[in-house]
Amino acid sequence: ETVLRVGTFLSPQGVWHGPLEHLIETVNGKDTDLKLELVADPSSISPFQLGDAVSGGVIDMAYLSGAFYTNLVPEADANKLFNVPVAELRENGAMNLIDQIHRDKMGALFLGKMGDGIKYHIYTNRSSDEPRFEGWDMRGTPLYRPFMEALGANVIQMQGSEVYSAMESGVVDGYAWPLWGIGDLGLLEVTDYRVEPGFYNAEISVLFNEDKWNSLTEEQQDTLRSSVIETEEWFIDYRNRVDEEQRRLQADAGIEAITFSEEQSQDYVRMADEAGWAVVIENSPELGPQIKELTYTDKQ
Amino acid sequence: MSGIGWEVMLGLMGGSLVFLMGIGVPVAFAFLALNLAGAYLILGGESGLRLLALSTTEAVTSFALVPIPLFILMGEVLLHTGLATRAIHAIERLITGVPGRLSLVAVVSGGVFASLSGSSIANTAVLGRVLLPDMLRLGYHPMLSVGPILGIGGVAMLIPPSALAVLFGSLAGISISRLLLAGIVPGLLLATLFFLFIVTISRMRPALAPAQSAEREPLGARLRPFLINVVPLMAIVVVVVGSILGGYATPTESAALGSIATVIAAAAYRSLSWTAIRKALAGTAATTAMIFIIISGSITFSQILSFSGATRQLVALVVDLDIDIGTLVLMMLLVALLLGMLMDQISIMLITLPFFMPLIGMSDVDPIWFGVLMLIALEVGLITPPFGLLLFIMKSVAPDDVTMRQILVSIVPYIGIELLGLAVIFIFPILALWLPGFL
Amino acid sequence: MISSIDKGMGRVCDAFGVAASLVVAFLALSVGAEVAVRNLGLPAFGWTLEMCEYGLLVVTFLGAPWVLRRHEHISVDVFTRALRPRTLRVLLTISDVVAATTCVILAVYAAEAAHEAFLKGSLLFKYLVIPQWIILSVMPLGVTLLAIEFLLRIWRRFAGPQEVNPA
Ligand code: NA
Numbered sequence: 058e059t060v061l062r063v064g065t066f067l068s069p070q071g072v073w074h075g076p077l078e079h080l081i082e083t084v085n086g087k088d089t090d091l092k093l094e095l096v097a098d099p100s101s102i103s104p105f106q107l108g109d110a111v112s113g114g115v116i117d118m119a120y121l122s123g124a125f126y127t128n129l130v131p132e133a134d135a136n137k138l139f140n141v142p143v144a145e146l147r148e149n150g151a152m153n154l155i156d157q158i159h160r161d162k163m164g165a166l167f168l169g170k171m172g173d174g175i176k177y178h179i180y181t182n183r184s185s186d187e188p189r190f191e192g193w194d195m196r197g198t199p200l201y202r203p204f205m206e207a208l209g210a211n212v213i214q215m216q217g218s219e220v221y222s223a224m225e226s227g228v229v230d231g232y233a234w235p236l237w238g239i240g241d242l243g244l245l246e247v248t249d250y251r252v253e254p255g256f257y258n259a260e261i262s263v264l265f266n267e268d269k270w271n272s273l274t275e276e277q278q279d280t281l282r283s284s285v286i287e288t289e290e291w292f293i294d295y296r297n298r299v300d301e302e303q304r305r306l307q308a309d310a311g312i313e314a315i316t317f318s319e320e321q322s323q324d325y326v327r328m329a330d331e332a333g334w335a336v337v338i339e340n341s342p343e344l345g346p347q348i349k350e351l352t353y354t355d356k357q
Numbered sequence: 358m359s360g361i362g363w364e365v366m367l368g369l370m371g372g373s374l375v376f377l378m379g380i381g382v383p384v385a386f387a388f389l390a391l392n393l394a395g396a397y398l399i400l401g402g403e404s405g406l407r408l409l410a411l412s413t414t415e416a417v418t419s420f421a422l423v424p425i426p427l428f429i430l431m432g433e434v435l436l437h438t439g440l441a442t443r444a445i446h447a448i449e450r451l452i453t454g455v456p457g458r459l460s461l462v463a464v465v466s467g468g469v470f471a472s473l474s475g476s477s478i479a480n481t482a483v484l485g486r487v488l489l490p491d492m493l494r495l496g497y498h499p500m501l502s503v504g505p506i507l508g509i510g511g512v513a514m515l516i517p518p519s520a521l522a523v524l525f526g527s528l529a530g531i532s533i534s535r536l537l538l539a540g541i542v543p544g545l546l547l548a549t550l551f552f553l554f555i556v557t558i559s560r561m562r563p564a565l566a567p568a569q570s571a572e573r574e575p576l577g578a579r580l581r582p583f584l585i586n587v588v589p590l591m592a593i594v595v596v597v598v599g600s601i602l603g604g605y606a607t608p609t610e611s612a613a614l615g616s617i618a619t620v621i622a623a624a625a626y627r628s629l630s631w632t633a634i635r636k637a638l639a640g641t642a643a644t645t646a647m648i649f650i651i652i653s654g655s656i657t658f659s660q661i662l663s664f665s666g667a668t669r670q671l672v673a674l675v676v677d678l679d680i681d682i683g684t685l686v687l688m689m690l691l692v693a694l695l696l697g698m699l700m701d702q703i704s705i706m707l708i709t710l711p712f713f714m715p716l717i718g719m720s721d722v723d724p725i726w727f728g729v730l731m732l733i734a735l736e737v738g739l740i741t742p743p744f745g746l747l748l749f750i751m752k753s754v755a756p757d758d759v760t761m762r763q764i765l766v767s768i769v770p771y772i773g774i775e776l777l778g779l780a781v782i783f784i785f786p787i788l789a790l791w792l793p794g795f796l
Numbered sequence: 797m798i799s800s801i802d803k804g805m806g807r808v809c810d811a812f813g814v815a816a817s818l819v820v821a822f823l824a825l826s827v828g829a830e831v832a833v834r835n836l837g838l839p840a841f842g843w844t845l846e847m848c849e850y851g852l853l854v855v856t857f858l859g860a861p862w863v864l865r866r867h868e869h870i871s872v873d874v875f876t877r878a879l880r881p882r883t884l885r886v887l888l889t890i891s892d893v894v895a896a897t898t899c900v901i902l903a904v905y906a907a908e909a910a911h912e913a914f915l916k917g918s919l920l921f922k923y924l925v926i927p928q929w930i931i932l933s934v935m936p937l938g939v940t941l942l943a944i945e946f947l948l949r950i951w952r953r954f955a956g957p958q959e960v961n962p963a
Pocket residue numbers: 470471472473474475476512513514515516517518519
């Protein structure tokens with residue numbers, strides 16, 4: 058029996074863990090000699106080192122968001138910007154390109170991508186009729202800082218653990234977070250509004266150590282590939298269900314949606330995308346445009 | 358991993374750690390040595406060691422730790438500018454004609470400093486340097502001289518600002534502002550208990566604290582230095598707490614404002630000098646480096662333990678035992694108290710919280726209440742032998758003829774009082790939860 | 797020869813002590829200034845958080861050799877306190893050897909990680925874009941100095957000027 062060591066960048070419970078749990082169950086449920094075992098989570102390997110861990114072979118497989126390993130693969134910053142569904146990326150050669158980049162730069166395969174369509178949202182305590190936040194103090198991370206600046210906000214950096222206190226006392230007027238999980242951070246009670254058009258994807262990549270991969274039999278490799286694809290397909294219903302739950306949770310907590318006209322919403326999303334791609338292409342002038350070409354369509 | 362059971366591995370790791378510390382390897386390096394072995398055997402060979410190098414670096418590259426040096430800086434500035442000495446002398450003028458006078462001065466000054474500084478080390482050093490020589494000269498028994506200073510020194514980590522509470526909150530993933538507020542009443546409770554103990558014992562056995570000829574000053578004259586040298590310092594507290602509540606700053610940022618306010622206060626008293634600033638900065642840097650290298654070693658240690666699966670197994674084992682949560686909390690506090698005899702507070706938090714917090718999270722226990730109980734248990738560890746941080750600090754600032762033996766004898770009643778306080782908060786959680794309830 | 801290394805180490809460590817002190821001042825002033833700037837309605841600096849994080853790294857690992865030289869690292873002396881001076885010297889020497897070896901191994905692998913990041917040209921993409929090898933070099937530098945200092949402690953114990961405190 059081949060036991061493969063898996064690591065996740067999130068604590069192994071709650072809605073975010075669902076896809077990985079499904080993947081592990083899928084592989085272990087198949088009639089093969091492969092077994093996935095979850096050995097690493099943030100209590101054992103920091104999210105910022107999970108990329109190094111899978112690259113160096115401390116773990117065999119990583120469930121990890123692109124923002125955490127840009128030191129190894131700067132192009133991973135683009136993962137959040139893909140708006141072509143993952144099934145199509147497998148058809149049009151995008152997955153092959155991304156996979157090759159990961160092999161070259163970190164010695165790992167890019168096996169698959171979860172999280173398609175989980176959107177980021179801006180959460181605030183101030184209402185606004187238009188998508189401009191001139192002079193608002195917003196908590197920012199490098200992930201969406203350029204977008205916040207494009208919206209006219211004053212971006213303030215702070216740790217995640219201080220957002221609660223900062224929202225409560227008014228140090229910041231808002232923050233961005235995926236649709237999922239603001240309840241886990243206790244932020245429901247200090248948030249009044251959610252800006253409704255979401256932007257980007259809270260994506261999660263599945264990476265696999267290349268040496269370990271090459272040591273597997275072809276049959277084992279096929280099992281892993283097909284399990285990842287099955288999970289990607291399963292994910293769509295799962296996402297819709299959790300999206301709905303999370304919206305309800307926020308509504309129950311009294312969080313109101315801020316909506317704009319269709320045109321304004323489109324501009325808003327385009328502005329986010331442009332700010333994001335500009336950074337990707339600046340950091341990777343050669344591969345960045347190639348990735349954009351295959352993974353992104355400028356149609357709303 | 359490799360065949361041996363997790364119990365054996367946990368025992369080996371823990372045992373080797375105690376052994377290395379026992380033969381005199383500095384705590385930080387005992388952790389680092391164990392981490393090398395753990396990384397090689399558990400994470401897996403050389404790539405494990407390379408990953409270890411990355412984690413050891415990242416462990417301290419964290420903004421969540423910034424309040425620690427800043428809170429220490431507040432204490433060091435008070436110490437080196439002489440503001441602390443003035444405040445103590447003012448409190449000394451105010452308290453007269455009571456038995457055990459200087460011991461009470463120590464408790465009251467310690468309480469005031471606890472609200473001005475987040476560092477038990479700096480507070481103990483201040484009181485030890487300023488008050489202890491006088492106490493010994495007047496013939497105070499160690500139980501009423503060394504003891505109260507050590508006891509009240511620990512309260513600084515309960516009453517905000519507190520570097521340790523901040524660290525506890527961020528490691529345990531609970532609200533830092535609530536935890537800080539929750540520490541106030543228990544901190545005052547402990548100070549009051551110390552106060553009552555001193556009053557009682559010095560009435561019963563006057564020989565322990567020889568009475569001084571009371572110079573009968575009018576109240577006005579006694580109050581004046583207090584109003585001039587102590588009350589204005591409370592502006593520092595207002596800056597720290599007010600900047601958070603007023604929406605001007607995050608808790609981390611308030612620590613920076615607090616240390617700047619302390620420097621401004623020193624300037625206002627015309628006590629600021631380059632020498633004082635330099636000494637305060639150097640003292641802070643040294644204490645920070647000393648603490649942070651332990652943090653980096655022990656964070657990585659608990660990461661390796663967690664990777665090995667020992668952490669999960671132990672939690673699962675305790676969950677399976679199916680004991681009621683009250684007993685479980687008592688067991689956790691006992692573990693913290695026992696570890697407190699051997700280790701520093703930060704290492705204990707790093708080792709135990711990954712086990713404890715998931716168990717607390719699964720129950721309906723209020724994590725803030727649990728946090729306060731843990732902080733008190735950790736505070737006891739500051740003065741319990743063989744490894745008690747404040748004991749070493751006391752030994753280094755006390756006059757040379759004070760022996761470690763005397764120090765150890767002196768603290769017994771204060772450990773008892775702290776355990777009593779722990780029991781009271783355990784039985785009456787409202788004492789901890791009342792203040793944060795207003796948030 | 798060794799005594800001149802010892803003197804040199806003293807200077808290097810003191811310099812790092814000054815650097816660590818300056819970092820502490822930087823933490824207070826930069827975070828304080830950020831709050832002031834923001835509450836005046838001016839744009840936030842953006843770099844404060846990460847510069848403070850790197851600052852803590854510097855204080856920890858470059859401050860550590862300086863602290864070691866000042867005998868301020870915490871150790872548990874309860875079991876060793878009762879020993880005869882001869883036995884104590886042997887035990888302390890063993891513990892210094894353990895610590896020095898630990899630091900050397902850590903230095904090797906940390907330097908390797910830094911070197912690898914240098915070859916790959918890895919960058920840390922935050923508000924500031926910084927080559928990762930610079931950040932990864934701090935620890936190997938610090939632990940190398942720690943290793944030297946632990947060895948010097950042994951030398952001082954047996955050959956150097958007699959110290960009052962053998963620890
Ligand atoms: Na305090």
